[in-house]
Amino acid sequence: MTGNGTDGADTVPAQGKAGGVDARGSAADGVTGTRAGAGAGGADGPPVPGGWLRVVGLGPGGAGLVTPEVSETLRTATDAVGYGPYLARVPARSGLRCHASDNRVELERAAAALRLAAEGRRVAVVSAGDAGVFGMAAALFEAMERGPVSWREIDLAVLPGVSAMFAVAARAGAPLGHDFCAISLSDNLKPWALVEHRLRLAAEAGFTVALYNPISRARPWQLGRAFELLREVLPAVIPVIFATAVSRADERVVVTTLGEALPAMADMRTLVMVGTAETRLLPRADGGSWVYAPRSAPDSGPASLAGDAAQSAVAPGEDAAPASARVTVPGGSTGAGQATEPAAAGEDAAP
Amino acid sequence: MTGNGTDGADTVPAQGKAGGVDARGSAADGVTGTRAGAGAGGADGPPVPGGWLRVVGLGPGGAGLVTPEVSETLRTATDAVGYGPYLARVPARSGLRCHASDNRVELERAAAALRLAAEGRRVAVVSAGDAGVFGMAAALFEAMERGPVSWREIDLAVLPGVSAMFAVAARAGAPLGHDFCAISLSDNLKPWALVEHRLRLAAEAGFTVALYNPISRARPWQLGRAFELLREVLPAVIPVIFATAVSRADERVVVTTLGEALPAMADMRTLVMVGTAETRLLPRADGGSWVYAPRSAPDSGPASLAGDAAQSAVAPGEDAAPASARVTVPGGSTGAGQATEPAAAGEDAAP
Missing domain, CATH: 3.30.950.10 (Tetrapyrrole methylase, C-terminal domain)
Structure with a gap:
């Protein structure tokens, strides 16, 4: 149920829309209770110096696919914000506050992250895969556009990840x-x-x-x-x-x-x-x-x-190129009920 | 001239089609001389054990965007194969043989890499960005399909990267x-x-x-x-x-x-x-x-x-959403001759 097959956070079915999910067991600490697009609660003055916000892609799941740039950001953040199962991938560290929220509250989560950064916190908003692909990056800009103008002064960057x-x-x-x-x-x-x-x-x-x-x-x-x-x-x-x-x-x-x-x-x-x-x-x-x-x-x-x-997608003379059904399951069991037949070799067109 | 803005290797204009490019100064050692789709020179017997081939994406250029998985592969490879400017990004190491080639010889380069892996070498084929996006991965499979059937037994993997x-x-x-x-x-x-x-x-x-x-x-x-x-x-x-x-x-x-x-x-x-x-x-x-x-x-x-x-791409009622021309140059000079006007705020739809 971790939704890690895709970049976006929109992969999990309704499981209580207001229910906070917290992989670490800490309280949901208000992130899910924040109002959508909230300007409410955000300071209207300039951001407190030293705060920043990074929207980071954690990659599809494997540790070998997290970029050094993202790992370094997670090491220096004071706060991590995201959907619970993705937050669970952030290496635990004393001093790092994790703000877990449900999967269906992207705008509220984004607004909460912006508010923290405006208060001077160093905030990492985490997505699976690449945060720009059906992930938190777009939600962050939507929340910024709807929020106090002062949020536009926040030190903000999006860090790319390996997409699903x-x-x-x-x-x-x-x-x-x-x-x-x-x-x-x-x-x-x-x-x-x-x-x-x-x-x-x-x-x-x-x-x-x-x-x-x-x-x-x-x-x-x-x-x-x-x-x-x-x-x-x-x-x-x-x-x-x-x-x-x-x-x-x-x-x-x-x-x-x-x-x-x-x-x-x-x-x-x-x-x-x-x-x-x-x-x-x-x-x-x-x-x-x-x-x-x-x-x-x-x-x-x-x-x-x-x-x-x-x-249009059928190019003339190419109908026969793809062979018929076959099943590939590297390192796993074959899909239940699916016939496996050996793959036919493509035409051997070596010169 | 390093073509690093994109994933693929097809970004460089003709600069001598047969000319080997070598960022390290070593001889082009035959990669560019290999025939397209060559079965020639490849052993028809099974691959020598211990050899492998990894097609790796180096990311768009910054060291912070190279995945740990790719860095580890480059540390253990015996041979690195690729377009010269991309090879120049591979950390130098004694014992690592670099095979640089021109940008327009993807199939020959792929065949040479397969031949090395079949001989028992540990081969990294490098692309910028993600190797699967207009990069070397597709060329590798094309060369494999055209080459000796024994090449299909090579220990092969594609390692994703941060795409351009x-x-x-x-x-x-x-x-x-x-x-x-x-x-x-x-x-x-x-x-x-x-x-x-x-x-x-x-x-x-x-x-x-x-x-x-x-x-x-x-x-x-x-x-x-x-x-x-x-x-x-x-x-x-x-x-x-x-x-x-x-x-x-x-x-x-x-x-x-x-x-x-x-x-x-x-x-x-x-x-x-x-x-x-x-x-x-x-x-x-x-x-x-x-x-x-x-x-x-x-x-x-x-x-x-x-x-x-x-x-079709103009949604009703949304014509006015994007503002007019503006220029963003983070950390750099503004584009020559392009007027910069402050961006208009979008509608402030905060609830």
Whole structure:
């Protein structure tokens, strides 16, 4: 339930909207009680000198993926603010105050962090993955825009992290080696019609698509609908990656096809990646498949360049490139109920 | 000339296609002389035990953005393979053989690395940013697919890095806080018509667009044409970020508008990011602007949902949200010839 498969904090279903979550056992100390976009409680004078605010990405989970810059920031902060399970990844240290909050109170959390920094505290706001990707960075600026003008004088920086999507891509091979996009399936903050619009255009553009926030108890049908829609535009044989808890002990990566992709293959820690008609599979030594996007696209380009948008992601003459369903589970068990067949070698085009 | 503004290695103009570049001064030792996709020279027997190959992302340039996992890999490798200026970032160590090559020989470089690993060497293939984003990872799998089947038994992993696009986003604020895409403007390996097709669909989808490989001596007109095309679909007032050499000493970040964006604001170390009609600006303490994408999209959605694709990225009632041109240059000089005006505060919607 740590939501660590994705960058954003919007991966956890409703579990008591006002309920503070605190991985350290300390009191939720008012963060969750702060009003959304609060100017209330923030000093209107200039920030107290010495305070700062850093919005940091902790990476997907593994300690080897936390940047030195972020580690150093966490060593010098006086306060860490974030969703409980992410705060639990911050190395404990005496003198570091941890302010844990529920997953659904991003604006309140951001405002609380700004208020602390304005009071002269050294504040790290933590997100999983990269904080700028469906994470706390945007919420922080939203809270700053809505808050007292004095907050704009706070010493503020966003520190990038290893994003879930690139960690997943690395584990799977190189599915993002060509043009790609990222779409959150959460319709909390945008209309579902817009999600569908974007999915369709992304497929027609021939982008590999990273799907964030694919599923949760509060978001049960969206992923299935997304697959339905993508199957209207894309060939059923294109590879789909389900990557869960990448870089953590229970990491699981499953490769199947769009035709066989099921919402049940994902949970709220999963990032789903949908390839293109160009995406290729290669057998890996462990019996699974590498998934990669060739750097080149065919000269003929997608059919939609000649006017047929519905077929645009299927490049002429490339229908047969991706092989059929296969399952890759590095270091883990095979996905329940999914047939494993040995990956066919791609065409051996060595000169 | 180090191409460090982007993840990929395809940022440098032609400077002698066969010319080996070597940042350490050692001989180019055959890497550039290797034939594309070469099976030639690779042993067809199983890989020598103990050898491995890691494709690593070095991040955008700053030492604080190299992951511990990558640093450890570079400490234990026997061989480092890559484009010269990227190899120059690998900490020197006795016993580490560096194989530098030119920027335009990715498949040959990948094949050479696979051959070394098959011979039992511990090989790190280095890319800037994240190796999976227009970097060496895809080239590696292409070379593996074209090479001897025995190469598929090599102990291989891709190690993710901090990508240029997320490092740029962090410096600028949170321009990728909502749905986004990445498109390489290089038409070396795909037809230009496909680039235009993708740009148009990305704009119609309302994605923030990260443009990789925007310009070089060999690619002089593409960025200007891309701006032209985007101006046909998007309002002229939306923010555009030009970020050069992020996390390095000569970092420069300029924020302007689509209407005023000029190709001359980019060089081959620049990543260009084009916002959406929702993208907002906030004044920063240093006089420039933060750029961020609100997490939410308007309920009404883009106009194209009602059928007008040409207007789709302009959400009704949001035309006035982004302010006009402004320039942000943290820690650097202002861009030559670009007027700086203070950023207007967005609507102050605090409850």
